[in-house]
Amino acid sequence: MNRHRRALQLIADARPAVLDDAPDGPAPHFPELPAGVRSVPRSRPRLVLAALLPAAAAGLIAVALVVSTSHTPVEVPEARPEQSAPPAEPVTARAVLLAAADKTAALAPETGGYWVTEQEMYHLYDVGGYHVLGRNEVETWHAMRAGGQLVIVTRWLGAAPATDADRAAWAAAGSPKQWTSAGPDGKVGRQIPAGPGTRKVGATTSPGFELGGRKLTYAQVQALPTDPDALKAYLIKADDETRGDLRPDELERWRVEMLFSSARNLLTELPVGPRVRAATYRMLAGLPGLKLTENVRDERGRTGAGIGYAYRNEDGSTYESTLVIDPQSGALLALKEPSSSVVLLDDRFTDTSPPRS
Amino acid sequence: MTHSAQRARFTALFDRHRRQVYAYAVTRAGRGAADDIVNDTFLVAWRRLDAVPADPLPWLLGVARNVVHEQHRAEARQLSLLSQAEAAVEGDVADVVAERSATLAALDALGAADRELLTLVAWHGLSARDAAKVVGCATATFFVRLHRARNRFDNALAAQSAMAARIPSAHRRSADESPSPRVAADR
Numbered sequence: 001m002n003r004h005r006r007a008l009q010l011i012a013d014a015r016p017a018v019l020d021d022a023p024d025g026p027a028p029h030f031p032e033l034p035a036g037v038r039s040v041p042r043s044r045p046r047l048v049l050a051a052l053l054p055a056a057a058a059g060l061i062a063v064a065l066v067v068s069t070s071h072t073p074v075e076v077p078e079a080r081p082e083q084s085a086p087p088a089e090p091v092t093a094r095a096v097l098l099a100a101a102d103k104t105a106a107l108a109p110e111t112g113g114y115w116v117t118e119q120e121m122y123h124l125y126d127v128g129g130y131h132v133l134g135r136n137e138v139e140t141w142h143a144m145r146a147g148g149q150l151v152i153v154t155r156w157l158g159a160a161p162a163t164d165a166d167r168a169a170w171a172a173a174g175s176p177k178q179w180t181s182a183g184p185d186g187k188v189g190r191q192i193p194a195g196p197g198t199r200k201v202g203a204t205t206s207p208g209f210e211l212g213g214r215k216l217t218y219a220q221v222q223a224l225p226t227d228p229d230a231l232k233a234y235l236i237k238a239d240d241e242t243r244g245d246l247r248p249d250e251l252e253r254w255r256v257e258m259l260f261s262s263a264r265n266l267l268t269e270l271p272v273g274p275r276v277r278a279a280t281y282r283m284l285a286g287l288p289g290l291k292l293t294e295n296v297r298d299e300r301g302r303t304g305a306g307i308g309y310a311y312r313n314e315d316g317s318t319y320e321s322t323l324v325i326d327p328q329s330g331a332l333l334a335l336k337e338p339s340s341s342v343v344l345l346d347d348r349f350t351d352t353s354p355p356r357s
Numbered sequence: 358m359t360h361s362a363q364r365a366r367f368t369a370l371f372d373r374h375r376r377q378v379y380a381y382a383v384t385r386a387g388r389g390a391a392d393d394i395v396n397d398t399f400l401v402a403w404r405r406l407d408a409v410p411a412d413p414l415p416w417l418l419g420v421a422r423n424v425v426h427e428q429h430r431a432e433a434r435q436l437s438l439l440s441q442a443e444a445a446v447e448g449d450v451a452d453v454v455a456e457r458s459a460t461l462a463a464l465d466a467l468g469a470a471d472r473e474l475l476t477l478v479a480w481h482g483l484s485a486r487d488a489a490k491v492v493g494c495a496t497a498t499f500f501v502r503l504h505r506a507r508n509r510f511d512n513a514l515a516a517q518s519a520m521a522a523r524i525p526s527a528h529r530r531s532a533d534e535s536p537s538p539r540v541a542a543d544r
Contacts, residue, residue, distance in 0.1 A: 004504070004507055007475075007507045007510050007511055007514075008475070008478060008479045008507070009479075010456075010460050010514070011460060011464065011475055011476065011479035011480070011510070012479040012480065013456075013457065013460070014442075014456075014457040014460035014461050014464075015479070015480045016383075016438065016441055016442030016461070017442075018383060018388060018441055018442060019379075019380035019383050019384060019480065020376065020380060021379075021383075021388070022375060022376045022379035022380070022391075022395070023392065026368075027367060027368040027371035027372065027375075027399070028371070028396060028399060028400070028403075030367075030399075030400055030403040030404075123428075138431060150434065152431055152434060152435055154431060190393060202435035204434065204435055204437070204465075205465075205466055207434070207468040207469055208468060210470070215468055215470060241498075242494060242498065243493065243494060243498075
């Protein structure tokens with residue numbers, strides 16, 4: 001038996017029995033779809049499909065979350081007084097990103113033994129007849145050395161009816177303090193308490209960072225290109241190496257989607273310094289199809305410029321992902337998607353040790 | 358397709374593959390999230406029934422994979438296969454347990470991507486071609502990645518053995534006293 005077969009045989013022998021503990025039960029009874037919703041996905045799993053899924057998975061009726069924010073689509077670009085530019089530039093997604101890049105590039109790089117992020121994640125649950133918005137706090141500590149720890153601290157912060165209409169439906173249902181998320185058929189899902197839960201701390205060996213299908217060490221993250229064109233070329237090369245073949249006519253759109261997703265990843269999941277962050281904004285500024293929405297409010301009430309990109313499925317339906325950027329500081333405030341959002345509260349380097357409990 | 362024909366097809370799909378989707382979900386995100394992942398995966402399958410291919414398993418696991426990435430990232434990151442398996446090894450013979458534990462610990466030490474490739478083939482019975490469909494790459498690319506993952510697994514396993522040799526455990530002491538190196542699992 002060669003080494004390869006032997007390794008796979010060892011792994012096969014260690015297959016845990018719990019994998020086969022699937023509970024018995026009949027097929028869930030999902031409701032029939034409204035006309036026109038059923039769509040044909042692309043032929044292989046890919047970025048756009050990944051992005052489309054949460055809308056489906058969250059129970060189809062994701063639209064309600066958007067109501068909790070104040071989206072104001074910009075129809076006519078308006079001139080905005082800019083202190084430095086004499087011919088006032090129209091407010092466009094590109095202009096917002098370039099300004100954010102300038103502000104970000106001026107920041108001093110930081111270092112430390114750990115990179116810490118604090119985020120709040122919001123998810124919309126269908127609880128049968130109405131929706132509640134659940135809130136999780138997630139703090140991650142990434143060791144900045146190979147073989148170091150990744151510590152994740154999570155806490156459920158509670159849930160509440162998502163909109164005024166949901167609140168009315170909740171009151172009519174007797175104002176329960178606990179919900180069960182339902183498959184639309186009423187199949188029992190996850191328990192959703194209205195009140196906060198306990199803090200959970202998990203630690204593991206840091207798996208490194210992922211970008212464009214590649215796995216990177218902290219040192220490799222630090223060596224990422226600080227020039228937007230070089231960064232774009234780097235991402236395209238990484239993607240070309242790790243994805244399957246695409247039809248030539250799909251390639252262009254695929255790349256724009258990949259670059260938007262990678263930018264989102266760079267800005268939220270990787271410990272990149274101000275220069276790479278600035279390059280990311282500048283690279284984004286060069287992408288086609290970005291939509292600016294002014295005065296987008298995140299769940300913490302902070303307002304910023306929304307830079308939206310609509311991932312498109314083959315049937316023409318879209319799934320919009322929006323970066324909310326603070327025009328004052330250039331900082332990324334939040335990510336918004338149809339049925340979920342992530343609010344970025346902090347992102348810093350420290351030499352303090354991560355919490356153990 | 359009529360509604361009842363759709364339901365019949367969906368029910369057959371669910372009955373035939375739910376165990377495999379569940380096993381994949383446990384492998385990626387643990388028991389706590391598995392039921393949710395199965396439910397969300399089949400909800401997508403129901404919505405996209407027309408798109409489910411004749412050989413549905415790689416497609417279903419590809420959907421489950423996306424569900425994990427989008428909604429269970431924290432669980433996937435924190436997953437320890439060793440602790441998932443702990444309940445199952447009770448009562449096994451110790452040296453078998455030790456070998457399995459070392460294998461699972463080595464898998465845990467790998468990145469999620471490597472672990473996924475290895476287990477798709479070794480635990481979920483997928484051919485390289487089907488496993489490539491799940492992760493969305495070309496078969497040739499999959500072979501290259503699997504080869505690298507296997508090398509890293511070998512290294513991680515060697516590291517596990519080295520670590521185990523340095524720690525004199527209760528098992529080892531009692532094993533030394535036995536005529537054959539097997540003892541009851543007395544954890």
